[in-house]
Amino acid sequence: MAEKSKDFDFTNQLGVVSETGIDDSQSDPGSRDSSSYSEKKNVSITVDGAYTHEPDAIIARIQTSGDMDDILTEDADFIVGKLNTLDVTESLRVVTHAFDYFKDDINYPEKSLHKIQLLIQGEEAYGQGPALYDLDLRLEAALIKFHSPYPEVRSVCSPTDDPTIPVETLRAYLIGFFWVAVGSFVNQILLFRQPSFSLSSQVIQILSVPCGQLAARILPDVKIFGMRLNPGPWTFKEQMFVTIITNVGAHGAVFLDYAPVMRLKLFYGQTWMSYGFTVVMGLTSELFGLGFGGILRRWAVYPVKAVWPTILPTIQLNKTLLNVEKKQVINGWSLSKYKFFNIFFAISFIYFFVPDYLFTALATFNWMTWIAPKNKNLAFITGSRIGLGYNPITSFDWSVINYSTPLILPFYTTLNRYLGTLLGGIIIIIMYYTNYQYTAYIPPNTADVYDRYGNVYNVSKVLRHGKLDVDLYKQYSPPYISAGNLMTQAVTYVIYTFGFMYIILTEWHVFKEAIQGFFQGLRKRKMSTFEQFDDPVSVLMRKYPEVPDWWFLVVLAISFVIGCVAMAAFPTTTPVWVIIVVLVASVALLIPFIVLYASTGYFLSMNMLSTIIGGYLVPGNGLASLFTRTFGFALDDQSETFMGDQKLAHYSKLPPRAVFRAQLLATLIQIFASAGAFEVLVGFPNFCSYTQVSRFTCTFVHTLYSQSILLGVIGPHRTFDELYPILKYCFLIGALIALPVFYAKKLFPTQLRLFHPVLFLGGITRFSWTYNLSYYTPGMYAAIAFMYYIRKRYLAWWAKYNYILSSALTAGVAFSGILIFLALQYRPKTLVWWGNKVSSAGVDGKEVATLRSVAEGGYFGVADGTWS
Known part of the structure; x- marks a missing residue:
């Protein structure tokens, strides 16, 4: 980019509002007709020695100066218009508040943060002359107040909205329901194959676009159930609505990840698990995630710091497939x-x-x-x-x-x-x-559990009627794990306590405001959640009726009742009260961890913690540990999935109640389709065997089986106290180091700006x-x-x-x-x-290669007969 020029000569402080006027009410900062907006503003500056009123010339000059080089033409036009509405006093107020709010945010561009700091200090500290100081101050304020402070968000999201664009149409539901059924069925089949692949969200997006465009051409414009079947051209908002529906199918049903290890004779052999039970468990796990994800909107969807970097390509892809863009040359590239x-x-x-x-x-x-x-x-x-x-x-x-x-x-x-x-x-x-x-004596990096003879652990040798038989266990062997498995588990336990405390400390104001807003929303049920946030997107969303918290609470209650009935009515060997304990513990950890995911893209699952809790509360029962893990993981995984889609809707300005209906109905379709796919899989010869001819070897299922042996059948008491005592101290270590690391980041903010301890620890667990x-x-x-x-x-x-x-x-x-x-x-x-x-x-x-070998007829590990 070119060096910043200093020959700007501003007339009347960067322009005046034209006589035609601009509707710039703070209650609706982005509502305007973008096609005619250039005609409404009258900004006057000197560009390269020539006096001009042309917005394009102003935009080009600003982009050349390097201040707006991430703003595409259509949004640049909008931002330049908004410069007229800001004077120096208001601009200083906006950037000062932003600096206080974003100064500890790693996602906020360091260059912009430093620039804002100089702008706050004044024209002399900025050192670019009065013209550039005025421009840059207003520009930074306009970006923050009317768009987004994050370049990655600005690159995919529009700062404006047109609420008249069709969203929740009948054709969108039909296309979405078709692809969620197809995606759920196909992805459930392919999930267990190694290597696995799927109909990803990108694939379904690409396939759904021509479906929508074809529907717009051939369907009649009639009303069915009060909804227009074909309201006109296929819109970007309809496409985003379909994407949210189909994302439910792209992610799959959580319980079915665990169903093979429970049902197949190769593992626990619970053949009583029928299609009906699978559907019931799918309902309780998915709906609980939907309900709790809705409650957490204030923590991880609506705050502006919740960037959700993982979802931004979804918006960009849909815009690319649907919207006609203006031709522009960017860094020498003119390719659309x-x-x-x-x-x-x-x-x-x-x-x-x-x-x-x-x-x-x-x-x-x-x-x-x-x-x-x-x-x-x-x-x-x-x-x-x-x-x-x-x-x-x-x-x-x-x-x-x-x-x-x-x-x-x-x-x-x-x-x-x-x-x-x-x-x-x-x-x-x-x-x-x-x-x-x-x-x-074990391969260095494997998830399998081994016995003392160097073979993969045969859990059938220690079970009687599905539970641990201590006498058989003493005759056979304790379980041993690899160096990689041991280290991963140890650091994961450190992260649970460290991450919880560290994120609470760093984001305390977010939690405080969200908790206050939640109870305020229960007291004032007619108040929109968006009124508690003043960022540009939330302000634009105030025109749409919000989903009341009690709707999500009802979904939570229904799913909880279904889960309790299923646990009690079927031979799950898992007490209902154990599930309640697991859910409470998972909820406590999910709140800070979902805040972490929303800003960094790093998702820390609680499945290991759920397995440990199940192992302690129902000792010697591998099946119970799997059920507790199912509920724990379903809560955080499904909540993350549904919240990500809610953020998609937020960025795309979709009506929240339409999104709620779409997610609820899509979930029901997904459960029935996925459960049907699993019934097909069970009929495959040697399903989940390492010798399965079509590679349906179920790698993750084998990992689940190994962990259920270690922390379910053998149990955390024997594992932590007798075999690997270091593991139980890892929870304490995490809690003890959280506060010193937090204060170290406070004392050395510049030196440690890019260091994120939770992400660093998470890397060790890979x-x-x-x-x-x-x-x-x-x-x-x-x-x-x-x-x-x-x-x-x-x-x-x-x-x-x-x-x-x-x-x-x-x-x-x-x-x-x-x-x-x-x-x-x-x-x-x-x-x-x-x-x-x-x-x-x-x-x-080779599947097995070790540094040391077990002598023929011998064993490794603790002395014979010394384990209990």
Whole structure:
């Protein structure tokens, strides 16, 4: 970008309001007719020595000066118009309040924050002369008051709204319901395949757009149930409405993640679990998430700091597919977003055939192990399969590069988590090579549980009538876990207490205001929640009736009753009071953790905590630990999903009550469709076996099974007190270090600005779930390129193309993966050559490889007969 020029000569303090006037009431800052708005403003400045009233010239000059290079033309026109409504006094008030509110916010651009600080100090401190000081002060104030302080939000969201645009139409419901049923059924089938892929939200978005446009052309304009079937052209708001409906199907039903380990004879063999029980459990888990997600709107949806970076590409993709954009040259690129998407979608679609089928070594590029394939130490350190992945170049596959969503999450999120992952690997190496807690007898990074003979733990040898038999347990073996599994569990427990305390300390004012607003809303049931927020989006949303809190409370009550009845009426072996305890504990932790997710994109699940609680309250019962984990995880996962869609609606200015109806109805369809898909899966030969011919091996189900053994059957008492006592102290460690870290951030705000301790600790926990550093290194490179360098140097290009690039590459992989699966992998057509064999040819390709071996007839671990 060009250096900032100092030859601005402002007339009448950057212009005057024209005689035609501008409707700039604070109650509705974004309501205007964008097509005629340029004619309503009369801003006069000198540009390159020529006196002009042309808004385009003013916009071009401002963008050249580097102050608005992330604002696209249509929004720049709006912001320039709003400059007229702000004088110096009002502008100073706005930026001063913003500085106090955002000074500790990592998402707020550091450059903008420093600029605001200088503006507050005055014209002399700013040092750019009176003309530029006046412009920049008003500009920063206008962006904050009438748009968004975050460039990533400005790049996808409009600062205006037209409430007359159709949203909740009958055709939108029909298209949405069709795709939520298809997406739920297909995704439930594909979920258990390894490698898994799905009809992602991007794929369904792309498929639903032509459906909407076709419906607009062929359907008659008649009313059915009081709703117009075809009110005209397919609108962006209708498309966003359909996206929210179909997102329910794209995410899947949580209970069905756990159903195989409960029902299949390969695991716990609870064959009494019928389609009806699956539907009932789906209802209680999904609706509880919807109800509680609605209650948490004040914490994680409406606050302006709740950026929700993970959802921004969804809005950008829909805008690209539907809206006609003005042609503009940005950093030398004149390509429209639509053409840009098509080009990179085609490239991704074609290229994915290479790493996924033709040359799979490019996907798992463990090239360092090829040097000495039989060297165990080399495989343990650098390997991508059983190793830790210390390899500078690990993959040329976008599905691997995108595993950490590097083009979506803020750079500091990716950086903190990657640095944590690096440290986690070092800790595993130390534990493994010192044989800490007998970890050298187990592969270094596996989620499986082993017995003392070096075999995968056979839980059937310690169960009698589905519960632990102590005598059988004493005869067989204690359970042992890998170094990666042990470290992951330990740090996860640290995060539970540390994260809870740290987020409460850093975001206390958010929690205080939200709690006050919640009880105020119950007392004044006619008051809109939006009246408690004064950011531009919430102000625009005040024209729409809000969903009362009691609606969500009713959903909560219904789902709770359904869950209690299911636990009592079926042979779940899980007392109702245990579920209540789990839900209370999960609710307490969910509130701060969802605030963390809304700002950073890092989601910390409470499933491990729920398993521990179940293990303590119902000892020796693996099935009960799975049910408690189901309720705990369903609460946080589904709440996060529904709140993310509510934020989509908030950014897109959709009526909240329409969104509530859409989410509720879509959930019902999803449950019945997903439960039906699971019944189909159960009929597959060898379903969830490692030898399943079509690769329906259920990797996550095996992980669940292992954890239910350790923390359910054997129980946390034996695990924490006898086998791994360090684990129980991790909760205390987390609580003790939260306050010192909080004050360290306060004392050194500049030096520690980009350091986020919860994200850093979260990075350490990335091991032992069949993933390792090799899945995150290529994503770190992508984040450095796009989220740091390009965003910093070429912000306008980044704002226009970055999210489109991520969506195009991801959608191309998804469509290509589906085609490859149906054509070449469902009934395997194997391509055998060196490039498809080399990754698994050495030690790194083996399922089991250990540093130490158990002597024939011997064992490792605690002395024989010393465990209880």
